[in-house]
Amino acid sequence: xxxxxxxxxxxxxxxNEAMHEEMERDDRVFAIGEDIARNxxxxxxxxxxxxxxxxxxxxxxxxxxxxxxxAGVGAALVGSRPVVELQHFDFVTLAxxxxxxxxxxxxxxxxxxxxxxxVVRGPIANxxxxxxxHSQSLESWFVHTPGLVVIMPSTPYDxxxxxxxxxxxxxxxxxxxxxxxxxxxxxxxTGDYVVPIGVADVKREGDDVTVVAISGGVPLALQVAxxxxxxxxxxxxxxxxxxxxxxxxxxxxxxxxxxxxVVVSEGxxxxxxxxxxxxxxIDAAWGSLRxxxxxxxxxxxxxxxxxxxxxxxxxxxxxxxxxxxxxxxKGRTQHVAV
Amino acid sequence: MTSGRAxxxxxxxxxxxxxxxQLIRYFDERVVELYNQKLVRGSxxxxxxxxxxxxxxxxxxxxxxxxxxTHRGHGHCLARGLDPSRMLAxxxxxxxGYCRGKGGSMHITAMEHGMLGxxxxxxxxxxxxxGAAYASRLQGRDTVVACFFGDGAANxxxxxxACNLASVLDAPVVFVCENNGWALSTRASSTMRIDDIxxxxxxxxxxxxxxxxxxxxxxxxxxxxxxxxxxxGAGPTLIEAKTHRMSAHSAFATGETSTxxxxxxxxxxxxxxxxxxxxxxxxxxxxxxVAETRVRARAAIEAAxxxxxxxxxxxxxxAFEDVYASSHWTKEMRLA
Ligand SMILES: Cc1ncc(C[n+]2csc(CCOP(=O)(O)OP(=O)(O)O)c2C)c(N)n1
Ligand SMILES: [Mg+2]
Numbered sequence: 103x104x105x106x107x108x109x110x111x112x113x114x115x116x117x118n119e120a121m122h123e124e125m126e127r128d129d130r131v132f133a134i135g136e137d138i139a140r141n142x143x144x145x146x147x148x149x150x151x152x153x154x155x156x157x158x159x160x161x162x163x164x165x166x167x168x169x170x171x172x173a174g175v176g177a178a179l180v181g182s183r184p185v186v187e188l189q190h191f192d193f194v195t196l197a198x199x200x201x202x203x204x205x206x207x208x209x210x211x212x213x214x215x216x217x218x219x220x221v222v223r224g225p226i227a228n229x230x231x232x233x234x235x236h237s238q239s240l241e242s243w244f245v246h247t248p249g250l251v252v253i254m255p256s257t258p259y260d261x262x263x264x265x266x267x268x269x270x271x272x273x274x275x276x277x278x279x280x281x282x283x284x285x286x287x288x289x290x291x292t293g294d295y296v297v298p299i300g301v302a303d304v305k306r307e308g309d310d311v312t313v314v315a316i317s318g319g320v321p322l323a324l325q326v327a328x329x330x331x332x333x334x335x336x337x338x339x340x341x342x343x344x345x346x347x348x349x350x351x352x353x354x355x356x357x358x359x360x361x362x363x364v365v366v367s368e369g370x371x372x373x374x375x376x377x378x379x380x381x382x383x384i385d386a387a388w389g390s391l392r393x394x395x396x397x398x399x400x401x402x403x404x405x406x407x408x409x410x411x412x413x414x415x416x417x418x419x420x421x422x423x424x425x426x427x428x429x430x431x432k433g434r435t436q437h438v439a440v
Numbered sequence: 441m442t443s444g445r446a447x448x449x450x451x452x453x454x455x456x457x458x459x460x461x462q463l464i465r466y467f468d469e470r471v472v473e474l475y476n477q478k479l480v481r482g483s484x485x486x487x488x489x490x491x492x493x494x495x496x497x498x499x500x501x502x503x504x505x506x507x508x509x510t511h512r513g514h515g516h517c518l519a520r521g522l523d524p525s526r527m528l529a530x531x532x533x534x535x536x537g538y539c540r541g542k543g544g545s546m547h548i549t550a551m552e553h554g555m556l557g558x559x560x561x562x563x564x565x566x567x568x569x570x571g572a573a574y575a576s577r578l579q580g581r582d583t584v585v586a587c588f589f590g591d592g593a594a595n596x597x598x599x600x601x602a603c604n605l606a607s608v609l610d611a612p613v614v615f616v617c618e619n620n621g622w623a624l625s626t627r628a629s630s631t632m633r634i635d636d637i638x639x640x641x642x643x644x645x646x647x648x649x650x651x652x653x654x655x656x657x658x659x660x661x662x663x664x665x666x667x668x669x670x671x672x673g674a675g676p677t678l679i680e681a682k683t684h685r686m687s688a689h690s691a692f693a694t695g696e697t698s699t700x701x702x703x704x705x706x707x708x709x710x711x712x713x714x715x716x717x718x719x720x721x722x723x724x725x726x727x728x729x730v731a732e733t734r735v736r737a738r739a740a741i742e743a744a745x746x747x748x749x750x751x752x753x754x755x756x757x758x759a760f761e762d763v764y765a766s767s768h769w770t771k772e773m774r775l776a
Contacts, residue, residue, distance in 0.1 A: 141625035144693065164595035164631035165562050165623055193561070196596070231481020231533070233544045235560035403763050407544030408533030409481060414756035 106291040114284040116258035117147045120265040121185065123294065125155050128183060131269055132159040134170050135187030144189055145225060145284050171197035171222060175205045178220040183269055188224030190236050191278050205274040206249030221268045223277035228368060228405055228416060230281065237405035239369035244276050245346045245378060251275040251299060252345040256320035258288040260343050263297025271299060280318040302349035308338035311426050312356040312363050314379050315339055319366030319417065326422045335430055345375055354387045361392035362429040366422055371399040393432060396425040452499055452660045454719040455733060461491035461656065461712045462737035464515040467524055470741050471514065471531055471545070475691035479532055479749065482692070484545040487515030489686025492711035493618050494519040496659025497586050500667050506554040506572055506585045508565035511546045513558030516588055520553050524744035534751035541754040542762065563589065563596025566615070570602050573611040584612045584670045592623025594637050603644040603678070612670035614663065615678040618653065620685040625697055641678035653681030654711040
């Protein structure tokens with residue numbers, strides 16, 4: 103097979119390739135998590151690693167999120183490059199101390215004496231009826247924790263390239279993957295590539311409105327962009343891909359052109375990442391804004407089980423559509439709660 | 441009577457126990473069918489093959505007692521006397537469900553039945569059980585809390601912390617480890633180097649016993665002792681009930697994990713059939729009584745299904761309710 107031949111694969115396949123390639127390339131990389139070895143992970147991200155790399159490097163852990171995350175920190179301190187899978191990202195709550203008080207700060211507290219090349223990744227299973235303890239988008243907690251890198255990919259290409267970058271990077275990195283994106287397909291080249299951390303991607307160019315969308319927000323924004331095309335509304339969709347550090351330049355450049363901003367994120371509204379993007383844009387590009395930015399986020403409720411309730415609180419296509427129309431039509435002082 | 445609850449101090453009523461166990465079996469078989477018809481969202485974890493544990497333990501509790509439960513919680517709820525119609529309505533996300541459609545299969549809660557809530561977080565309820573038990577005593581009640589959890593949950597740090605805390609507080613808790621051999625796709629034997637989880641109790645200074653989790657009488661006998669100990673103020677007990685997960689982990693994760701031989705061997709030990717055999721041989725039940733009990737359980741599930749599938753979807757606006765309790769200490773007497 104020639105290098106860089108394009109294929110269409112799913113996001114979970116792309117992540118799986120990243121794991122295989124990085125474990126092959128660097129024997130310091132190992133994987134640990136619940137049901138990841140024999141079963142290949144609930145969503146197949148670690149499929150085939152056990153037969154290829156053996157049980158010492160592909161570990162079915164006890165259900166002990168604090169211990170596997172803490173062990174990840176310890177292993178990283180002595181030169182390994184662990185990849186810890188959380189079966190659902192909600193279970194990060196059990197690992198919070200190890201990640202927030204340890205992984206994020208060990209380097210700083212030591213005056214730069216150590217590095218913690220740890221990756222912790224797992225799915226956000228919102229939109230499928232798994233209810234409040236399995237559906238949370240908790241990314242803003244980690245953005246709020248200096249010392250951590252936070253990544254949320256929306257395409258197979260980005261997922262693979264960013265996971266490889268995260269594994270090679272010397273900083274503790276969290277990668278939050280929307281479960282409903284695992285089965286979505288996209289073009290991914292064969293052969294090695296990385297997507298640099300901290301670089302946004304313009305998923306669609308447009309002149310009228312800048313929509314900054316994260317993770318599951320990206321397909322929503324692209325759908326809205328297509329739907330509004332016939333009306334002559336030209337939407338630019340930017341996917342930061344990395345939440346921390348944020349590529350503000352790409353966003354500001356876009357707003358210099360459009361003057362309008364909508365941010366789409368599936369986290370809860372209060373203290374959420376959308377608020378952070380809006381604040382950063384106001385700091386950096388107030389003069390370019392023609393209307394007040396609008397956030398499209400999940401509501402400030404836990405995620406309910408029943409379909410009509412879950413759809414009510416999570417951002418939907420029509421919410422993004424309304425927001426885009428509003429920044430197009432309304433003046434600077436208009437605020438729209440979604 | 442819709443549950444196998446007996447008056448504490450009395451022996452297990454075979455007819456009640458059979459009804460409860462059969463009700464649980466039919467209920468979870470129905471949930472899987474409804475899941476396959478795409479009427480259940482997310483997932484649901486059948487209690488099939490484990491019915492003797494919830495039935496035996498809960499039959500030893502009184503009305504004032506409490507339980508905590510897990511992701512695999514339908515059996516605990518039914519044994520505690522919850523209404524299968526409202527349970528199934530919840531599993532289908534309908535208006536009359538115990539959680540008004542907000543919780544679903546993994547979060548059924550019914551304080552009026554002393555059911556503090558099922559929990560989707562493995563190991564999430566150990567400490568909650570300890571707190572509920574201790575505080576009930578502090579408030580002058582002689583409540584006992586039965587805390588159900590799996591073999592996998594015994595590897596969470598919270599289990600160990602809660603055991604130690606319960607021990608030093610002499611909290612009236614009965615820790616019930618349902619060791620079904622599996623945590624999702626991983627064998628219990630590959631994530632712990634001990635044969636009996638009950639031995640962990642020794643590390644915290646209270647008794648641990650292992651019982652045949654497919655023998656409802658054995659479970660009940662262990663429960664009687666543990667409940668009496670807890671109620672007397674002597675503190676917690678860990679009961680490990682050894683059983684087997686006779687279904688896939690969940691309706692979503694359908695991959696078979698046990699070998700065919702294992703499944704066949706455990707099918708021989710089906711807890712419901714074991715109870716029937718024993719009850720008939722002791723003369724406690726006749727063939728007719730067994731058949732009649734099964735018909736009753738089946739009818740209850742049919743009625744529950746009829747109710748649940750015809751129940752309304754919740755009004756989307758209700759999604760915004762229940763985030764906070766009404767508050768008398770805020771400006772507008774409420775929190776958004
Ligand atoms: C903290 C946490 N980690 C992981 C999971 C995912 N998960 C759900 S059930 C389960 C297996 C639980 O095994 P066990 O405690 O033995 O209960 P069983 O399912 O066998 O009844 C796992 C890993 C979870 N829900 N919560
Ligand atoms: Mg188990």
